Amino acid sequence: MPDGKYSVQHSVTIQEKRNSLKYKVLTSAETNVLSGKTRSFEDIKGNFDGLSAKIRNFIEKSADLCKPSQLYICDGSEEENTQLLQLLVENGVAKPIDKYQNSYLVRTNPADTARVESKTFICTPDKYTSVPRTKSGVTPSLGNWISPEDMEIAVKERFTNCMVGRTMYVLPFSMGPVGSPLAKIGIQLTDSPYVALSMRIMTRMGAEVLKVLGDDDFVRCLHCVGTPKSGVHENPLWPCDPERTIILHKPETNEIVSYGSGYGGNSLLGKKCFALRIGSTIAKKEGWLAEHMLIMGFTNPKNEKMYLGAAFPSACGKTNLAMMTPSLKGYKVECVGDDIAWMRFDKDGILKAVNPENGFFGVAPGTNSKSNPIAMETIKKNTIFTNVASTSNGGVFWEGMEEEVDLKETTITDWKNKEWDHQSNAAHPNSRFCTPAAQCPIIDPSWESPEGVPISAILFGGRRPEGVPLVYEARDWKHAVLVGASMRSEATAAAEHKGKMIMHDPFAMRPFFGYNFAHYIEHWVSMEKEGRKMPRVFHVNWFRKDANGKFMWPGFGENTRVLDWIMRRCNGEDVAVETPIGWVPKPGSINLEGLENPPNMEELTKVDKEFFLKELDQIEKYFDDQLTTDLPETMKDELKRYRERLSKY
Numbered sequence: 071m072p073d074g075k076y077s078v079q080h081s082v083t084i085q086e087k088r089n090s091l092k093y094k095v096l097t098s099a100e101t102n103v104l105s106g107k108t109r110s111f112e113d114i115k116g117n118f119d120g121l122s123a124k125i126r127n128f129i130e131k132s133a134d135l136c137k138p139s140q141l142y143i144c145d146g147s148e149e150e151n152t153q154l155l156q157l158l159v160e161n162g163v164a165k166p167i168d169k170y171q172n173s174y175l176v177r178t179n180p181a182d183t184a185r186v187e188s189k190t191f192i193c194t195p196d197k198y199t200s201v202p203r204t205k206s207g208v209t210p211s212l213g214n215w216i217s218p219e220d221m222e223i224a225v226k227e228r229f230t231n232c233m234v235g236r237t238m239y240v241l242p243f244s245m246g247p248v249g250s251p252l253a254k255i256g257i258q259l260t261d262s263p264y265v266a267l268s269m270r271i272m273t274r275m276g277a278e279v280l281k282v283l284g285d286d287d288f289v290r291c292l293h294c295v296g297t298p299k300s301g302v303h304e305n306p307l308w309p310c311d312p313e314r315t316i317i318l319h320k321p322e323t324n325e326i327v328s329y330g331s332g333y334g335g336n337s338l339l340g341k342k343c344f345a346l347r348i349g350s351t352i353a354k355k356e357g358w359l360a361e362h363m364l365i366m367g368f369t370n371p372k373n374e375k376m377y378l379g380a381a382f383p384s385a386c387g388k389t390n391l392a393m394m395t396p397s398l399k400g401y402k403v404e405c406v407g408d409d410i411a412w413m414r415f416d417k418d419g420i421l422k423a424v425n426p427e428n429g430f431f432g433v434a435p436g437t438n439s440k441s442n443p444i445a446m447e448t449i450k451k452n453t454i455f456t457n458v459a460s461t462s463n464g465g466v467f468w469e470g471m472e473e474e475v476d477l478k479e480t481t482i483t484d485w486k487n488k489e490w491d492h493q494s495n496a497a498h499p500n501s502r503f504c505t506p507a508a509q510c511p512i513i514d515p516s517w518e519s520p521e522g523v524p525i526s527a528i529l530f531g532g533r534r535p536e537g538v539p540l541v542y543e544a545r546d547w548k549h550a551v552l553v554g555a556s557m558r559s560e561a562t563a564a565a566e567h568k569g570k571m572i573m574h575d576p577f578a579m580r581p582f583f584g585y586n587f588a589h590y591i592e593h594w595v596s597m598e599k600e601g602r603k604m605p606r607v608f609h610v611n612w613f614r615k616d617a618n619g620k621f622m623w624p625g626f627g628e629n630t631r632v633l634d635w636i637m638r639r640c641n642g643e644d645v646a647v648e649t650p651i652g653w654v655p656k657p658g659s660i661n662l663e664g665l666e667n668p669p670n671m672e673e674l675t676k677v678d679k680e681f682f683l684k685e686l687d688q689i690e691k692y693f694d695d696q697l698t699t700d701l702p703e704t705m706k707d708e709l710k711r712y713r714e715r716l717s718k719y
């Protein structure tokens with residue numbers, strides 16, 4: 071056997087240990103209610119027969135396929151949480167982080183550390199329901215389609231007997247406050263106790279959800295960490311099957327099936343899979359919006375408060391903005407959510423938003439007492455850390471925490487469980503904290519309001535080192551849709567490209583569309599209706615650089631100054647001038663009081679005709695390549711008007 075590899079036999083031994091622990095702690099004759107039927111699992115924790123017929127049917131069908139040895143119906147209780155954490159610690163999967171109360175570190179298999187976009191599919195009978203028609207020879211970049219037949223083959227091939235010797239956990243969860251008219255319910259079946267614990271943080275999970283669900287339908291989520299074809303687990307503490315990882319979504323039946331990865335977006339199925347991909351398909355059918363947006367409250371010194379949603383691509387600082395500490399006196403930020411917004415116009419025509427999540431699954435590296443002191447406070451208890459480094463005095467460490475940890479006094483164990491060499495990454499760049507939102511010191515008092523919070527403004531943004539002003543406001547709703555559809559941001563193109571490129575990421579949803587992006591544009595356009603108060607829409611760019619590569623805008627808490635300008639626009643103040651790209655700040659209208667090095671506002675608000683003509687060429691080429699004939703007429707008209715405005719400028 072090669073060094074560091076274990077046979078299935080070995081992992082079964084660990085499984086047996088796991089089982090024996092579970093039996094000791096959990097099995098009770100009263101809860102093991104089998105109604106005379108032979109089931110494919112031998113042992114049940116929880117009241118199976120108390121579940122609705124639809125849930126029992128889902129479990130039985132899945133268990134027939136996966137053949138788990140135990141079934142564990144999670145109730146979401148504190149005791150259950152403690153037992154599962156104990157199981158992970160005793161098995162060596164989780165390590166307590168003594169410095170923080172009830173917090174743990176888990177290290178994954180290094181081959182399973184991020185979402186895998188290339189293995190994520192939407193399944194519909196007709197391909198173009200899922201993805202747009204692309205130009206021949208162009209690599210499609212707006213999602214992957216799979217046929218129902220191929221999905222069935224993929225599922226059978228991977229899931230048959232995949233849970234033999236394992237426990238199938240049943241997780242009833244609500245996306246959105248339990249019982250809210252904006253919330254939706256899912257049931258996830260998984261063989262990962264780590265996923266069960268994380269879902270308890272990221273969603274409202276447990277018995278109360280079952281009560282609200284009654285006999286109604288739900289989103290069916292099936293997840294298995296998998297076993298490689300060879301039967302050999304690289305690391306039995308983190309079983310996975312990277313080669314055969316697949317994440318499937320079937321909007322027609324509201325089904326999500328995920329195999330091979332225990333990590334984040336691949337396994338916490340309430341998040342990207344449900345709240346965005348399946349969510350966006352439900353939203354289209356029902357006439358609302360499921361978006362990759364933070365939601366925040368912003369209050370000025372006059373005690374006027376507004377809520378806004380902001381869509382930035384992954385890794386553009388959404389969590390930092392959602393928890394921003396304002397640099398200006400008298401302003402206040404309160405956080406409703408850091409990643410996803412479900413928004414619906416109410417009967418009075420006001421756009422209301424809920425955060426469907428219950429926790430933050432934030433990127434750890436770069437988070438520190440300067441960039442996000444609120445997040446640093448939030449994670450001090452009840453947090454599961456994944457792939458961060460640990461310190462010899464019982465704490466955690468990652469890149470960006472150099473000032474917070476005495477590196478001379480402590481030794482660091484890196485994310486691969488080796489003594490840190492101070493050369494390579496101590497924490498994986500995609501390492502995470504998974505922490506309850508309710509612990510956030512600036513959580514908004516209305517964050518769990520069942521009807522949601524009223525949205526006055528929507529922000530689109532990205533990392534644009536060149537050309538794009540600090541802030542501008544869209545002219546009207548159709549123009550706003552074009553601004554969202556044209557979003558671009560600097561990002562690492564792909565693992566094989568070292569440099570950064572300006573990538574298209576429309577609405578920050580490129581990896582998360584649940585259906586054809588062209589139809590998504592039409593859906594956004596259709597939101598504007600008589601009697602509705604449309605939110606004002608802005609584009610922001612904190613990331614402009616000067617000729618020396620230095621950021622031109624101070625960012626972080628100083629973004630208060632931009633939010634203040636946005637609020638004044640929403641209040642109808644005359645603080646903007648019209649340009650072909652939209653409304654930019656009038657000279658002197660952004661408050662720069664107290665800034666030691668006043669930024670070059672002329673440059674930061676300038677609209678460079680040549681730059682935007684080139685940008686428009688890029689956008690038209692992108693639409694032409696990626697949407698071809700699917701591009702809606704409204705967008706064609708909008709592009710035409712935009713070119714005319716630019717030509718005359």
Ligand code: O2Y
Nearest residue numbers: 184185333334335384409431
């Ligand atoms: O890599 C993953 O599995 C997580 S991705 C993620 C997690 C939290 C919030 N946003 C994202 C994202 O990629 O947008």
Ligand code: MN
Nearest residue numbers: 362383384409
């Ligand atoms: Mn995200």
